[in-house]
Amino acid sequence: MADATRAIEAVWRIESARLVAGLARMVQDVGLAEDLAQDALVAALEKWPADGVPDNPGAWLMATAKNRAIDRMRRESNFQSKQEEIARETGALFALERSNFEAAADEEIGDDLLALIFTCCHPLLSREARVALTLRLLGGLTTPEIARAFLASEATIAQRLVRAKKTLREARVPFEAPRGEELDERLPSVLEVVYLVFNEGYAASAGEDWVRRDLCEEALRLGRILAELAPREPEVHGLVALLEIQASRLGARHGPSGEPILLLDQDRGRWDPLLIVRGRRALQRAEELPGPLGPYGLQAAIAACHARAIRPEDTDWVRIAALYDALAQIQPSPIIDLNRAVALGMAFGPEAGLALLDEINDEKALATNHLLPSVRGDLLEKAGRRDEAATEFKRAAEMTANERERELLLGRASRGGGPRST
């Protein structure tokens, strides 16, 4: 029985996004679509353990969901008082009854899925709501799973999901994927959600819950799905490339006791070559499309430079500095400038990096960030200016909230040397 349930859950995870998407197209409401899909799941859990999984479980679930929907609406329409609700549901009922019970064409499924992604990531919703709704409706994760993954309570996530669906319903957000200029405008909010999911998983440590660690794989899966649905969008491939390459380093970024290992100190033999190849291929797809690389594409190109280098000393820092330069132009940020300073220092000597740091010295955003003095200390040390470097390391040590990092920085301050801090 437990095995049967697990098998049904597996089918559910494969089918649920398509099911919800197809239903949402008919009823124009993702919340209602999800309820209907859940009804079908309940029916499957009742029937399949005894009858076995049907040959085409997706079609079975869809037919069941539609039948339940029709029943439910007929029943409820008798009690509904609000005129508007009745009109809405009558429209949905009509769409359901008219719709073909056979499986939709591939292209249609693709359109529905894309519409579902864009609806879940609608700019009306907060970032947290977008993330939760995407994992729920596209990832097929349960509310407790999302709660565990984001270290939040189930009640918080449940409420977030209810509110998000209500917001979409009340704003009468049409269930469709945007086109043309609107697509360009709304794509970043979708990509951001995928990126946030990945980073949440990336931040999880080895001992943590598998649901949390699996977020990286889930984000990759979402990114790859998106790349198949929107193959003409270079930034989608750029994001996939970035995630594949970052994921290739998952096994190398922690030491035996969980301490983080910085990129240049990582054992490159532990980088996953399959993901690197996949990442480089995705980057190539982004590069082959018309137009310059966007922020994700550029970050992927930088990650690819590191992936290409067999040893740290083989890194093409000149190219990395140029890529950071391009990134700073389209997405100016003091953090990018910090990285650019590191790259410049590696490519053209510490003075080049220090010159850029002087330019961004007064950035408010960096005023409390320990990375600024830490990077400056590193560059000063490389330039042989030991005393100045020690002062910077001490300053950085005072600013960091991370105990381990503080020790590292104080060590560098007193030794005037030691392991890299950036």
Next chain:
Amino acid sequence: MRFMMFMYPEIEEKDWGPKVDNVEEVAAMGRYNEELRKAGMLLSLDGLQPPSEGGVVSKVDGKATITDGPFAEAKEVVGGYWLIQARSKEEALEWASRCPAENCKIEVRRVFEMDDFPQEVQDAVEENFGG
């Protein structure tokens, strides 16, 4: 988690590989692979040439012997593989059962990840292969 799906086609060597008379079957496999790709789960896949295009290396007491086989039965020969990312064993098995190929066996195996090994083993691997 990753799973390797090994396909064992129950065919004779002479019938190996895509042919004019099984175009439909090949097209169905293409659609299946596309489904896996669209689901964001396909990491890599390959179809393998017949065993005669390769060989077998047997290692006994430190000595390597190369032979052409033997393979007792056709069904013991791997015809190809998929490497997929799945969220559970059940999901991988469900995908395998959706493969349209007829008369074959598909073995689904979970791939070891570095985290699965004890720390001592991880260290040993690192010493031998690491930078």
